[in-house]
Every structure is written in structure tokens, then in C-alpha cells.
Amino acid sequence: MTTPEHPSPPPPAAPSVKDRVYRSPAGIAGGVLLLAIVCWLGIDAVVAGEGRTPWLALAALLLVVPPVVAFTLRPAVFAGGDRLRVRNPLRVVTLPWGSIAALRSGYSNEVVTGPGAKYQLWAIPVSLRGRKKAARREARRGVGDGPGRGRGGLGGGRSGSALGFGFGGGRATAEAADEPLRAETDKVMDELRGLWDARREAETAQGEPGVRWAYEILAPAAAGAVLLAVLLALG
Known part of the structure; x- marks a missing residue:
């Protein structure tokens, strides 16, 4: 049967x-x-x-x-699973992740395609003031990491509070505290680079860039x- x-x-x-x-x-x-x-x-x-x-x-x-x-x-930047869509003042640029060669940050944030075309990300402007502020905070945090203080010390203070006063259970917070401080727009670019790195080899993320006025x-x-x-x- x-x-x-x-x-x-x-x-x-x-x-x-x-x-x-x-x-x-x-x-x-x-x-x-x-x-x-x-x-x-x-x-x-x-x-x-x-x-x-x-x-x-x-x-x-x-x-x-x-x-x-x-x-x-x-201006806006839309980051999806298959493509990055950049809406600048006068153009809309659609870039599959596989067509992107680099995401660069200098005096402006921009995306570079394989053939070498560059498109500025108007919605994510570089803040030199934010970078200087983050650098000063990072320097002050480094000065506070002396003997008896700092990220793992038992001397209390701001770092001790962030780690649960040294009683354990604050490992994830400790790892976050060890990361260098960065400006907000630089963090956004790090997120975009992470998504690009994860999706650029995907089959659905391939194709040619498109530009519309x-x-x-x-x-x-x-x-x-x-x-x-x-x-x-x-x-």
C-alpha cells in the first residue's frame, strides 16, 4: 500500500x-x-x-x-537590503550594493562606483566641529584612564558607574566604553559600510547605477x- x-x-x-x-x-x-x-x-x-x-x-x-x-x-539617503538610494537636491541616484566601490569620508561623505563616478551624500554632511568635539571627549576619557581610575577601576567615578561599579555584569558596557568616540555622521557612514560589506555579494544586490534628474x-x-x-x- x-x-x-x-x-x-x-x-x-x-x-x-x-x-x-x-x-x-x-x-x-x-x-x-x-x-x-x-x-x-x-x-x-x-x-x-x-x-x-x-x-x-x-x-x-x-x-x-x-x-x-x-x-x-x-536630501535623504535610503539604505535597503539590495541598494542604496541617494536623494540629492537635483538628482536621485540608485546604486545597487554590488555597484559600489567605496564609501568615503573626508571633507564630505560620498559614494564611489566601480567606474569611478562619485556622488556626494547631501543628507549626511560632515561635521568638522562634531569630529573635534568627539576627539576632545576621547582625549579626556583617555586621561581619566590612569591608575585607580578608568574603564575597569574600582575607584568609582563615571567609568565605574558605567561598568556597574566593578561588580561584574557590565561586560557589554565595558566593550562599548572601549570603542573610540566618533561624530554622529561618521557613525552613520560606519553603518552604511557595514551594510554594504554584508550585502554587496548578494545576487539581488547587483546591477547598474541609475540617475534621475x-x-x-x-x-x-x-x-x-x-x-x-x-x-x-x-x-
């Missing part, structure tokens, strides 16, 4: 990596403030102005608002520039 064969269960799907989104809080705050000022002045001129003033104000708003949005609110920013700004030029030319 034969029994029907049971089909084997399908292999489990590869775990999906949730997209990580990186933005510049300072850029967003500055953009909101600038937009509030520009819109307040422009709308007031449109509503209360006379003659050609409302049209000039409208043209100025069309010309000014898109670049403000582009360079403050728009931000016509939703360029078109209204160009319309505003043309309208403003026409109004000024007509006198």
Missing part, C-alpha cells in the same frame, strides 16, 4: 532588510525656517500688493521655494525664472 508523497515545504524566504532613512536634522530645521519667512513675505505681497507686485511676488515664490526645498528638506524641482524653478524675466522685461 502506497502513501501519497507529501511535498516538501518551500525554502524560507531571505529575510528582508528594512530601509534605513538618513536625513540632516539641521538642514530640515533651517529649511522650515527659511520657507516660513519666504512664504510669509511672498503671500503678503500677493494678497496686499498692487499693480504688478502680486505677479512679481508669485514669480519670486516659484523661483525661490523649489531650491530651498531641494537643498534643505529634500529632479524635474519636480527644476520645472517650477525654471517657470518662476521665465515669468520673473518676462515681467521685468515688460517693465
Whole structure:
């Protein structure tokens, strides 16, 4: 007597990596403030102005608002399981992890492709002030690691508190305390490098880079520039 064969269960799907989104809080705050000022002045001129003033104000708003949005609110970096998507002020660059040759940090953070093309990460600006601050904190922490003090000492203090006052059970905290202090944007770049290193050999992370111009920013700004030029030319 034969029994029907049971089909084997399908292999489990590869775990999906949730997209990580990186933005510049300072850029967003500055953009909101600038937009509030520009819109307040422009709308007031449109509503209360006379003659050609409302049209000039409208043209100025069309010309000014898109670049403000582009360079403050728009920049973002989306890191997924298969690709890195960089949304810069005027372009959107889609880079499969396998097409990336390096993620570099100098005076700016940038991604480099295999052929040598470079794209700046506007949403992750380098903070030289943050690096200096982290270096000073690291230096002060090193000075505090003298005899009777420091990361494993029983003399109490800030380091002893972080390790559970030397009574054990603080091993993970101790390892974290031994890591050098770094600026926040440098930590973000370390995260991106770790994800790139883990995913660049994946079959689904291969392909060619793609670049798209931000016509939703360029078109209204160009319309505003043309309208403003026409109004000024007509006198």
C-alpha cells in the first residue's frame, strides 16, 4: 500500500532588510525656517500688493521655494537590503550594493562606483566641529584612564558607574566604553559600510547605477525664472 508523497515545504524566504532613512536634522530645521519667512513675505505681497507686485511676488515664490526645498528638506539617503538610494537636491541616484566601490569620508561623505563616478551624500554632511568635539571627549576619557581610575577601576567615578561599579555584569558596557568616540555622521557612514560589506555579494544586490534628474524641482524653478524675466522685461 502506497502513501501519497507529501511535498516538501518551500525554502524560507531571505529575510528582508528594512530601509534605513538618513536625513540632516539641521538642514530640515533651517529649511522650515527659511520657507516660513519666504512664504510669509511672498503671500503678503500677493494678497496686499498692487499693480504688478502680486505677479512679481508669485514669480519670486516659484523661483525661490523649489531650491530651498531641494537643498534643505529634500536630501535623504535610503539604505535597503539590495541598494542604496541617494536623494540629492537635483538628482536621485540608485546604486545597487554590488555597484559600489567605496564609501568615503573626508571633507564630505560620498559614494564611489566601480567606474569611478562619485556622488556626494547631501543628507549626511560632515561635521568638522562634531569630529573635534568627539576627539576632545576621547582625549579626556583617555586621561581619566590612569591608575585607580578608568574603564575597569574600582575607584568609582563615571567609568565605574558605567561598568556597574566593578561588580561584574557590565561586560557589554565595558566593550562599548572601549570603542573610540566618533561624530554622529561618521557613525552613520560606519553603518552604511557595514551594510554594504554584508550585502554587496548578494545576487539581488547587483546591477547598474541609475540617475534621475529632479524635474519636480527644476520645472517650477525654471517657470518662476521665465515669468520673473518676462515681467521685468515688460517693465
